[in-house]
Amino acid sequence: MEYSEKVMEHFNEPRNIGELKDATAVGEVGNPKCGDKTRIYMRINEDEVIEDIGFKTFGCGAAIASSSMATELVKGKTVSEALKLKEKDIVDSLEGLPPQKVHCSVLAVKAMKKAIAEHYRQKGEDPAEHIEGYDKLDEETEV
Numbered sequence: 001m002e003y004s005e006k007v008m009e010h011f012n013e014p015r016n017i018g019e020l021k022d023a024t025a026v027g028e029v030g031n032p033k034c035g036d037k038t039r040i041y042m043r044i045n046e047d048e049v050i051e052d053i054g055f056k057t058f059g060c061g062a063a064i065a066s067s068s069m070a071t072e073l074v075k076g077k078t079v080s081e082a083l084k085l086k087e088k089d090i091v092d093s094l095e096g097l098p099p100q101k102v103h104c105s106v107l108a109v110k111a112m113k114k115a116i117a118e119h120y121r122q123k124g125e126d127p128a129e130h131i132e133g134y135d136k137l138d139e140e141t142e143v
Contacts, residue, residue, distance in 0.1 A: 016075065020052055025044060055111070
């Protein structure tokens, strides 16, 4: 299996790795078939800006690289901008993933959306009103 230089860079030197002790929202997803698990920590300010973001991923190199890239793509953005992030954006930014590893980018996006859902619940708002596909966040990710 061949990985791009960008994937290897984010695997060997992941950005934003680790738990945020002052996170205001946390989201976690896992894939029981492959065993990968991703947890995203966000600190979102009153202006809806993601001031800081961290992650912990238990999984393969592609899962770690996808989480690292996902955090880089949304850090400093608004929650609404972050919700526009698609799996394809992560894969493209990593200069590709082998087809059997694309599901790793799905985990990163789902974990982020779950953290954002928690943010909305804390504000007393229904996450389903803000997050497209909210009802499918708990569905298993295909491997």
